[in-house]
Amino acid sequence: MLARAASVHTVSSYTALEELATVAADLRLSDPTIESVVSYTEYSQLGATYISSMLGLISEPIRHIAARDKRLMKHFVSSAGVPTAPFRSVPDPSNLIEVRAIAAEINFPAVLKPAAGSGTEHTSKVHDVEELCEAAERFQSAPGLDSRKLILEEFIEGDEFHVDAAWDGESASFFLVSQYYVPRLATISDDAPGDPGVVDGSRVLSREDHTALYEELMTMNKAVNGALKIDRAVTHMEVFRTRDGKWVFSEIATRIGGAWIPQLLSQAIGQDIWAVAADSLLNGRIVVEPRPSAPHLAGVHLRPTKPGTITSLPSEADFAETPGMLDYRVIRAVGDNVQMESASEYCVFAVIGADTAEQLEDRVLTANRRLRVETASAPAVD
Ligand SMILES: Nc1ncnc2c1ncn2[C@@H]1O[C@H](COP(=O)(O)OP(=O)(O)OP(=O)(O)O)[C@@H](O)[C@H]1O
Ligand SMILES: [Mg+2]
Structure with missing residues (x-):
């Protein structure tokens, strides 16, 4: 792709303001008619927003920041009438007096997480103010994080879904709803780490079998897009369905969604999702007629049952012998260390297809049981 570009500019980091500003200057000097800035990854979003605003391409950059900052996101989305978890900003987790005061305004259990995080990193479910203070203190010492701004949200009990689409205004070139087997955070909870009975993955819900659900989530996605001024973009939305059947926007x-989701979407629409995304971002109103590889599809993350050093991974033959296997990706190698402290410490992804919903569930459980990532704990050091 870069070989086809008119010019290529490299920055040392997506947050290097001076470098981004001089790239904006270069672009303005070479082509005053630039139409849009496209960003593919979570951590390049703010840099892209910065260049877009420097070039005068967006009118309300703060709405674009809201696509990264969950506090601002929930503020705009709930103001537009879409239900969200009640939340409070925790601007300084080191100030425990302030943290306690904020806790008094929210119901427990609650979730404490980075305002602009990703991958369920540094995300904790807390049951009372003491657990909250412990999580806030833990966060203070977490390495590798720049922003220390947090959000505290009331915990929403229910099922979790992801909704993936490519938009040009009100029209979506594709729109797919999938359900996580278990909520992302529950995959790393104390009672589920590596439990081979717990499937870490999601299955696509077909539009034919879930017409009303598709309509409700399409309406929600459009309202969210309006609130955040999302116009021509690829989106990955997460929502909860509560026990009494109500939809609550999550983020x-x-x-494009991370983990197994790009591979799952490619199988669900029958084309490479990255090419479809590029086409729809560049050319706008295209319609992708989904041609799914199988009537029922799921994407799963295959992970070890315990932390340690990886001693064996499924072989090509193992994948080939697994019923319904459509695609897989091995991310780790033997000898790598897996700590299993975060939901996004990924090992192996697989996409599985089936003719019926029952067959899919059967095949997913078989794959989860058979395709093992084995680990050995490091010997204790005296
Ligand atoms: N208010 C909440 N109620 C219930 N569960 C929540 C809540 N907030 C977060 N979670 C759980 O924590 C996970 C991670 O939170 P969230 O999606 O907000 O952050 P993220 O780190 O950006 O996610 P991603 O893994 O999609 O990058 C969610 O997928 C969900 O399972
Ligand atoms: Mg999320």
Whole structure:
């Protein structure tokens, strides 16, 4: 792709303001008619927003920041009438007096997480103010994080879904709803780490079998897009369905979903999702007629049952012998260390297809049981 570009500029980091500003200057000097800035990854979003605003391409950059900052996101989305979890901003987790005061305004259990995080990293379910203070203190010492701004949200009990689409205004070139087997955070909870009975993955819900659900979530996605001024973009929205059947917006990202989701979407629409995304971002109103590889599809993350050093991974033959296997990706190698402290410490992805919903569930459980990532704990050091 870069070989086809008119010019290529490299920056040392997506947050290097001076470098981004001089790229904006270069672009303005070479072509005053630039139409849009496209960003593919979570951590390039703010840099892209910065260049877009420097070039005068967007009118309300703060709405684009809201696609990264979950506090601002929930503020705009709930103001537009879409239900979200009640939340409070925790601007300084080191100030425990302030944290306690904020806790008094929210019901427990609650979730404490980075305002602009991703991958369920540094995300904790807390049951009372003491657990909240412990999580806030833990966050203070978490390495590798720049922003220390957090959000505290009331915990929403229910099922979790992801909604993936490519938009040009009100029209979507594709729109797919999938359900996580278990909520993302529950995959790393104390009672589920590596439990081979717990499937870490999601299955696509077909539009034919779930017409009303598709309509409700299409309406929600359009309202969210309006609230955040999302116009021509690829989106990955996450929502909860409560026990009494109500939809609650969780978050949206203006990029393709992570983990197994790109592979799952490619099988669900029958084309490479990255090429479809590029086409729809560049050319706008295209319609992709989904041609799914199988009537029922699921994407799963295959992970070890315990942390340690990887001693064996499924072989090509193992994948080939697994019923319904459509695509897979091995991310780790033997000898790598897996700590299993985060939901996004990924090992192996697989996409599985089937003719019926029952067959799919059967095949997913078989794959989860058979395709093992084995680990050995490091010997204790005296
Ligand atoms: N208010 C909430 N109620 C219930 N569960 C929640 C809540 N907030 C977060 N979670 C759980 O934590 C996970 C991670 O939170 P969230 O999606 O907000 O952050 P993220 O780190 O950006 O996610 P991603 O893994 O999609 O990058 C969610 O997928 C969900 O399972
Ligand atoms: Mg999320």
